[in-house]
Amino acid sequence: MNIVKDKRPTINDVARISGVSKRTVSRVINGAANVGEATRKKIEAVIQELNFSPDKQARGLAASRSFLLGLIYDNPDALYIDQVQRGVLDICSAKGYELVVHPCTYKSDDFINNCIKFVKRSNIDGVVILPPVSESRELATSFQENHIKYVRIASLDLDDHANIVVSDDRAALSDLARYIVSLGHQNIAIISGPKSYFSSKERLEGFCDTLKQLGKKVPEERIIEGKNTYESGIDCARQLLIQTPRPQFIFANNDEMAAGVLKVAHELGILVPEQLSIAGFDDNLLASRIIPSLTTIQRPVSAMASLAATKIIAMIEGNEYNVEEQYLVKPHLIIRESTRKIDK
Amino acid sequence: MNIVKDKRPTINDVARISGVSKRTVSRVINGAANVGEATRKKIEAVIQELNFSPDKQARGLAASRSFLLGLIYDNPDALYIDQVQRGVLDICSAKGYELVVHPCTYKSDDFINNCIKFVKRSNIDGVVILPPVSESRELATSFQENHIKYVRIASLDLDDHANIVVSDDRAALSDLARYIVSLGHQNIAIISGPKSYFSSKERLEGFCDTLKQLGKKVPEERIIEGKNTYESGIDCARQLLIQTPRPQFIFANNDEMAAGVLKVAHELGILVPEQLSIAGFDDNLLASRIIPSLTTIQRPVSAMASLAATKIIAMIEGNEYNVEEQYLVKPHLIIRESTRKIDK
DNA sequence: TTGTAAGCGTTATCAT
DNA sequence: ATGATAACGCTTACAA
Numbered sequence: 001m002n003i004v005k006d007k008r009p010t011i012n013d014v015a016r017i018s019g020v021s022k023r024t025v026s027r028v029i030n031g032a033a034n035v036g037e038a039t040r041k042k043i044e045a046v047i048q049e050l051n052f053s054p055d056k057q058a059r060g061l062a063a064s065r066s067f068l069l070g071l072i073y074d075n076p077d078a079l080y081i082d083q084v085q086r087g088v089l090d091i092c093s094a095k096g097y098e099l100v101v102h103p104c105t106y107k108s109d110d111f112i113n114n115c116i117k118f119v120k121r122s123n124i125d126g127v128v129i130l131p132p133v134s135e136s137r138e139l140a141t142s143f144q145e146n147h148i149k150y151v152r153i154a155s156l157d158l159d160d161h162a163n164i165v166v167s168d169d170r171a172a173l174s175d176l177a178r179y180i181v182s183l184g185h186q187n188i189a190i191i192s193g194p195k196s197y198f199s200s201k202e203r204l205e206g207f208c209d210t211l212k213q214l215g216k217k218v219p220e221e222r223i224i225e226g227k228n229t230y231e232s233g234i235d236c237a238r239q240l241l242i243q244t245p246r247p248q249f250i251f252a253n254n255d256e257m258a259a260g261v262l263k264v265a266h267e268l269g270i271l272v273p274e275q276l277s278i279a280g281f282d283d284n285l286l287a288s289r290i291i292p293s294l295t296t297i298q299r300p301v302s303a304m305a306s307l308a309a310t311k312i313i314a315m316i317e318g319n320e321y322n323v324e325e326q327y328l329v330k331p332h333l334i335i336r337e338s339t340r341k342i343d344k
Numbered sequence: 345m346n347i348v349k350d351k352r353p354t355i356n357d358v359a360r361i362s363g364v365s366k367r368t369v370s371r372v373i374n375g376a377a378n379v380g381e382a383t384r385k386k387i388e389a390v391i392q393e394l395n396f397s398p399d400k401q402a403r404g405l406a407a408s409r410s411f412l413l414g415l416i417y418d419n420p421d422a423l424y425i426d427q428v429q430r431g432v433l434d435i436c437s438a439k440g441y442e443l444v445v446h447p448c449t450y451k452s453d454d455f456i457n458n459c460i461k462f463v464k465r466s467n468i469d470g471v472v473i474l475p476p477v478s479e480s481r482e483l484a485t486s487f488q489e490n491h492i493k494y495v496r497i498a499s500l501d502l503d504d505h506a507n508i509v510v511s512d513d514r515a516a517l518s519d520l521a522r523y524i525v526s527l528g529h530q531n532i533a534i535i536s537g538p539k540s541y542f543s544s545k546e547r548l549e550g551f552c553d554t555l556k557q558l559g560k561k562v563p564e565e566r567i568i569e570g571k572n573t574y575e576s577g578i579d580c581a582r583q584l585l586i587q588t589p590r591p592q593f594i595f596a597n598n599d600e601m602a603a604g605v606l607k608v609a610h611e612l613g614i615l616v617p618e619q620l621s622i623a624g625f626d627d628n629l630l631a632s633r634i635i636p637s638l639t640t641i642q643r644p645v646s647a648m649a650s651l652a653a654t655k656i657i658a659m660i661e662g663n664e665y666n667v668e669e670q671y672l673v674k675p676h677l678i679i680r681e682s683t684r685k686i687d688k
Numbered sequence: 689t690t691g692t693a694a695g696c697g698t699t700a701t702c703a704t
Numbered sequence: 705a706t707g708a709t710a711a712c713g714c715t716t717a718c719a720a
Binding site for chain 2: 067098099122262290
Binding site: 354355356366367370373374398399401402403404405406407408 | 712713714715716
């Protein structure tokens, strides 16, 4: 059906064959209103016949648009990244955009410039920024200064609602606290995420604040700062599980670390959940596969990503209808085998 | 309007400030040989100072290139995808390319056309294709017909060596067979991958052939076709573990399914590895986290991806030096806790 | 070794 | 409603 021609037809071919100027063809392509009905029909027919479609690069060069969206992240969690990509792509392909991925290194002090250049080089129309990079005030500021459109995904409401999608980690951790107290646990311990991340802070405070309201206080020495890695979970669990009295419940800032706790418990012969309850955060692939399966908190990652994509495209196309108003989602508790009521 | 730094610098700015023509700057950008040493230094300095990087669209429009690489896949394994992306990106960013991701649906019969359109729409310079889509003869043929450059990543040598990176799954499974026999296992069972995938066939045959050479034959009813998912692993394990005599060893075509086997064994009170040994394939994140940790086979995914990227860029840039010769990598066995010698 | 100038396929600014 | 013509930022014959 499709005959491969030597050269792709250009707007000039369409113009010549239609007997009009290319400016008029351009009008038709872009759906401008002021084109005669007869002319439009004629041109559309020729476009059909030639199987013409405008060249994206030329279009981009002339109009400063690329129909490219960027995804910026410095996150080792492959599962999270993958979910985000799919969520964004669902929207992208429906709207005629493509997704360009850009992992970066948050710690490198070149990283802001690196991101800016990434966007400028390819004339990326807008970017979605993932945590923890999304927490960078400097990056957001630089994007604003460079007139780069962005939407951040984060755990804290730290930008205009048009520019952010927030998961209310604090509220979710509050739920977890109530659940744990309802199970009767007394000796509660926490492996937090890196304190420099807002998300860690939100989760920690959401948990501790509600605990305090319910009359339970977590002492300092029962809160250890982890690095969100499996190995770090193991280290922290070792420190926690030798304390007397031994913790009855441990919350780990993510599932990776929770898996580390499980590992240490197993090594020490501590039964989960009989002698120790554990909860994580993410609802990682791991969470449902591991034995015992992990009580955890699930963010609607894919939905957040789709929302972010919708918002960024709305910004790009100037249709900022009521998209600003939607920005907050609440993660929810998933109860599995790793938590249970205190026997006694 | 003249001295305003609002706009990003162009090749003209670099030329003007360096006091040369833009043709010379272009030479420097593209690493041409015939540029005076002093001139080059001067220009490079200015490029640095201006933080200049050439506009991809303009470059593409002029040179009929986009500096965009595509990644085509229909693979639910997020960890695999993520590793591939990072492997490809390592090379990409070093060579000035960006990566556009394109998940697709292998089963949909529009998928070939969908992929072609994806490439043409954005003038993608070349694509890397992941298994199982990479096994599609039709897709490869269509790409050839449309003069689209591609490199496939696969488990079987099914294309010109210039167009493929192959992991020798067969050889790796042969190693596993020898290892298992050395442990003294008699009753061996297999959960294969979908039979329609070449990779499943390679692994199955590599395993069975070597087993046969060593005097062990796996009977028909001990080979079950799984779907490479956790749930499918559970289903197949149930069928296998009620057989008499009960299998002493189960090979699962991937770690996801092996995790399912572990789950069922746990439910049935079968001790792993005391009463049942299990091995998987992939060296998934899961493999090292799960308890007991999983004996499995690791492909050098990231290295394969980098090699694929190197090859596709060589094709694009016409530097097909000896890159054709490198195409085969061998996965290797990782022995963990889930396999052990037969007691008795 | 370096420069001039003509594109590449669009969109945007003016006219008419 | 339509059309010349100039950008857009770069590469590349062709000179010098």
